[in-house]
Amino acid sequence: MPQFPPVADQLALIRRGVEKIVPENELVPRLEQSYKTGTPLRIKYGIDPTGIDVHLGHTVPLRKIRQFQELGHQAVIIIGNYTALVGDPSGRDQTRARLTQAQVEENAKDYLKQVGKVVDLSRAEVVRNGDWFSSMSFLDILELCSKVTVAQLLTREDFAKRYAAEQAIFLHECLYPIMQAWDSVKIRADIELGGTEQLYSFMLARDLQREQGQPQQIGMMSPILVGLDGVRRMGKSLGNYIGINETPYDMMKKFMQIPDAVMRMYFELLTNRPLEEVNHLLAGHPKDAKIALAKDVIGEYHSATEATEAADRWQREISEKQTPEDIASASIARSELVNGALPAARLMVAAGLCATTSEARRTIAQGGACLGPNKDRIAAHDTQVTVETGLLLWAGKKRVVRIELAD
RNA sequence: GGGGGAAUUCCAGAGUGGUCAAAUGGACCAGACUGUAAAUCUGGCGGCUCAGCCUUCGCAGGUUCGAAUCCUGCUUCCCCCA
Numbered sequence: 001m002p003q004f005p006p007v008a009d010q011l012a013l014i015r016r017g018v019e020k021i022v023p024e025n026e027l028v029p030r031l032e033q034s035y036k037t038g039t040p041l042r043i044k045y046g047i048d049p050t051g052i053d054v055h056l057g058h059t060v061p062l063r064k065i066r067q068f069q070e071l072g073h074q075a076v077i078i079i080g081n082y083t084a085l086v087g088d089p090s091g092r093d094q095t096r097a098r099l100t101q102a103q104v105e106e107n108a109k110d111y112l113k114q115v116g117k118v119v120d121l122s123r124a125e126v127v128r129n130g131d132w133f134s135s136m137s138f139l140d141i142l143e144l145c146s147k148v149t150v151a152q153l154l155t156r157e158d159f160a161k162r163y164a165a166e167q168a169i170f171l172h173e174c175l176y177p178i179m180q181a182w183d184s185v186k187i188r189a190d191i192e193l194g195g196t197e198q199l200y201s202f203m204l205a206r207d208l209q210r211e212q213g214q215p216q217q218i219g220m221m222s223p224i225l226v227g228l229d230g231v232r233r234m235g236k237s238l239g240n241y242i243g244i245n246e247t248p249y250d251m252m253k254k255f256m257q258i259p260d261a262v263m264r265m266y267f268e269l270l271t272n273r274p275l276e277e278v279n280h281l282l283a284g285h286p287k288d289a290k291i292a293l294a295k296d297v298i299g300e301y302h303s304a305t306e307a308t309e310a311a312d313r314w315q316r317e318i319s320e321k322q323t324p325e326d327i328a329s330a331s332i333a334r335s336e337l338v339n340g341a342l343p344a345a346r347l348m349v350a351a352g353l354c355a356t357t358s359e360a361r362r363t364i365a366q367g368g369a370c371l372g373p374n375k376d377r378i379a380a381h382d383t384q385v386t387v388e389t390g391l392l393l394w395a396g397k398k399r400v401v402r403i404e405l406a407d
Numbered sequence: 408g409g410g411g412g413a414a415u416u417c418c419a420g421a422g423u424g425g426u427c428a429a430a431u432g433g434a435c436c437a438g439a440c441u442g443u444a445a446a447u448c449u450g451g452c453g454g455c456u457c458a459g460c461c462u463u464c465g466c467a468g469g470u471u472c473g474a475a476u477c478c479u480g481c482u483u484c485c486c487c488c489a
Contacts, residue, residue: 230445259445260442263444286445314443318443319442319443356454357455357457358453362437362450362452363451365451366450367438
């Protein structure tokens with residue numbers, strides 16, 4: 001019989017960074033029952049393989065799964081290869097584009113590879129909901145649909161909003177939450193993880209489970225992780241994310257750019273650092289707290305050593321503005337030079353630092369163009385610059401290239 | 408099927424015959440400040456052989472000395488009625 005940590009200890013871990021547990025009062029009894037009987041809880045997490053580049057926002061529920069795994073519970077990851085064909089309407093004010101089956105399968109493989117960095121896949125059940133949906137008959141579907149009323153569907157905020165705004169709500173979208181709920185029945189979920197926008201589907205799952213004479217699942221919803229801008233949710237399309245496949249240094253740079261105000265949330269949702277320590281850190285200098293945060297997370301996806309290296313490098317190159325160690329080289333053909341030189345504006349374009357000569361002129365006029373390790377400002381757009389291999393050329397504080405002459 | 412409305416520079420959104428490369432805000436870029444956080448300030452933000460010139464306001468024509476602005480046709484999008 002599996003041995004679990006005491007319920008109180010489990011709760012401390014489970015509750016961290018969870019915004020809402022519904023219904024709250026069923027959680028403790030469920031854990032106690034599991035503890036007494038030595039039965040692992042079945043933790044459901046579903047995801048539609050829509051071509052996801054996993055970023056920290058996605059890792060919030062994934063880390064929660066991991067925590068449950070550490071406690072000895074059973075993770076069940078549902079690949080929504082069938083629901084992906086529908087398109088999740090959650091939180092959307094527009095209909096989502098649908099995918100082909102081939103795309104979905106490819107995405108699923110890619111996705112699992114990334115998930116494996118957070119979740120212990122060797123101990124998790126991974127299932128595809130096409131396994132049960134693809135064989136359902138129209139009659140089965142009608143049967144399932146008869147459990148849900150239109151009025152219920154319209155209690156969802158996203159649908160209600162779209163309905164009120166007289167925007168299209170397609171029938172297949174209405175089926176989505178029903179499908180998601182049916183997944184819970186099929187895998188006999190005890191707990192489902194997800195974002196706060198999943199409330200409706202979670203509750204629908206309870207209805208269907210009761211219908212089928214199963215214990216009803218408990219929904220645990222994480223808050224939505226805000227992105228680097230500190231305002232909008234972290235997302236690829238918003239360009240405000242940190243991907244888990246990024247290099248330690250890239251992650252470092254991004255972490256140092258987050259607003260101070262989101263540090264607490266990041267610590268809570270993305271690290272295991274005890275909250276007492278977090279409070280202590282946040283009481284100190286924000287820069288130090290941010291470095292600690294970055295190291296915690298980078299260490300998780302890379303290693304503590306690499307995290308420290310990244311932090312040190314950031315300190316040197318960014319904070320102390322030393323010349324970076326990896327400078328992209330820009331090759332320039334000798335034939336472009338006149339007497340071994342080029343006017344500054346042309347050089348900027350040739351080096352790929354500016355898209356147009358107009359842009360280069362502006363950059364130079366505003367004092368953003370510099371030469372060499374000492375960053376000597378280029379005075380005018382028509383200043384003749386002697387071009388040699390190894391020459392450093394800057395555009396602003398961040399962008400720099402090393403010139404390489406080619407024949 | 409019938410009726411109405413809209414298409415502007417990255418986005419939003421002004422502009423209804425010359426003073427429009429086109430207000431304003433956002434995004435973005437550069438500079439100052441700083442903990443490359445926030446906030447703030449300054450400048451920029453179609454292109455070029457840059458005190459000038461060229462190309463832009465859904466597409467194609469037309470009217471006019473002159474059009475983003477007026478007319479015609481086309482395309483796309485939205486809304487209303489049934």
